[in-house]
Amino acid sequence: MRTILITGANKGIGLETARQLAQLGNFVYVGSRDIRNGEKAVAELKATGITQVAAIQIDVTDIADIRRAQEELSSQIDALDVLINNAGIAGEQPQELSVDSMENVRRLFETNFFGAVQTTQLLLPLLRKSVASAIINVSSEVGSLTMNMAVDRRPNWRNYSAYGASKTALNAFTVMLANELREQNIAVNSVTPGYTATDLNQFKGFKHVSEGARPIVALAMAADSSITGRFFQDGGELPW
Incomplete structure (x- = not known):
């Protein structure tokens, strides 16, 4: 059994990833900005017989909130095996960079990039306590x-x-973090779920969340630190 934290896991691909990983025998912390949404998601999972899940509040844009989540986790577990940086926003469209507002650009980077960086930094001590841990950054082919x-x-x-x-x-x-942690038995990879129908794209995606979660789950279950610094999609790899 692996202990896994997924940010932004109260809905969409994050919730489906939590479902599949818990069904495979792992213990999954369902992270959400609002603990009420996380608790609701956990209640939904438990209603279907999935018991190895727990809600945790973690707003990746709030450093104090991440610290509080880290302290809560440290009081409950000895080590974190997998961190899945899934929390993300799509921003306002259209967003061509020649005209897009700086407010929109900053909001996107605050969650999608800086949020993942500071969450990873604060949870690294727990990840280092695992025999073989993994950091999975949920990216996109548009990246x-x-x-x-x-x-x-x-x-x-x-x-x-x-x-x-x-x-x-x-x-x-x-890539940079994978190179830094290569000798510490911590794998770091990016993965895209593909164009999956979620509220991120007004449910216009052509893939079901069960399909979108599949490559994330596969990486989380790999437990192979030699697979690091790579960009995956369902069924293979993508070019940077």
């Missing part, structure tokens, strides 16, 4: 610089330019 350079992609992804830039930054964090 792939290589894919953004493809002519057929540019018109379709333009409305998500600022969001994509925040995910590109997250991918850079993945």
